Amino acid sequence: MKIVKVEPIWLRVKPFNEPCEWGEDAFILKIHTDNNLYGIGESDSAAAVLKMMFEQPSTHGSCRNLSEILLGQDPRNIKKIMDDLLEGSAYYGYSGALICALSAINIALYDLLGKIYGVSVAVLLGGKRKDYLNAYATFIPSQDLKANAVKAKHLKSEGFKLLKFGGAGFGSNALSDKEIIQGIREAVGDEVKLSIDLVGLWKNFSYARERFLDIKEYNLEWIEEPVGMNNVCDYARLSEHLPCKITGGEGFYTQNEFENFIKKSKVSIVQPDITRCGGFDTMVEVEKLSLKYGCDLVPHGFSTGILLAATVQFLASSKHCDLIECSQSTSALYTHLVKNLIPCKDGIIAIEDVVGIGVELNEELIKQYRIDIKI
């Protein structure tokens, strides 16, 4: 059995002269074999940049076209293939966009392996340990406080016990941030937990502590990425001094980066994104690190139904992790790219017995939004 075709696919809903805000572009990957199977992967990253890594001409042995490394390989040899990819891409740099591309490959290879053997990826990772996951809902808050209240009440009525909000500049204006938190807390009452995501906008320890004191009364469950991801000393001071969980990690890649971050930042929750960190293999290693250093792991996930399905398979096999992020994006790439998008009911995601990651793609939507620019 061998890999005969690699399809890097850039999807974009918006025209180039309009910004993609959240989830309106995506990078997905199909890896095809000579027995007519294909695996599906994704990376939530700079889609056009990743596509180029699969299409650019190789220059030398450490700067190779990623498709070229994959073609002809036996897809069952995942560890060997990942080693070959790292060796052939050293000049890309072992972080950032390269690891995002390798994440998509890793997910697609595990999906393919599941299809070859007729089992779920959870089985390949050691077996399914649970039938349900607790889900929390993430949304982007508006400056319209009434709209936030309607949304938060709706999510509460759908059964979510934890809501998180952030993005669209939330974190950059202390006064309006406080009004947004207050409005949402009043809308859902005390029985729903709330978390906020600052996307690093609270600058440093002193500023973050002041902002926290402003909003302490709203009893937040966690504060995500209060400061820039590389400000690990600020993370450590906040983790030690604030009576609230500090979380982060969605922007890190590889086991080494996660070990450095978890150890130094002292976060309560680490949040790797399976489509960026290195795929299933790295998620498994980050779970081990979370146990070693005493923090929880709650995966980051705010992209398409491929990411959601892959994250479900990782969590299904995990001994310690059972909380999953449930995007409230209205982008067609979240709602319709995957025909069988995993549903969330009463704040719970049921883990079905699937093959691979269990995703069926909407080929019509892919045709509609596919960007094919070749060099």
Ligand SMILES: [Mg+2]
């Ligand atoms: Mg985040």
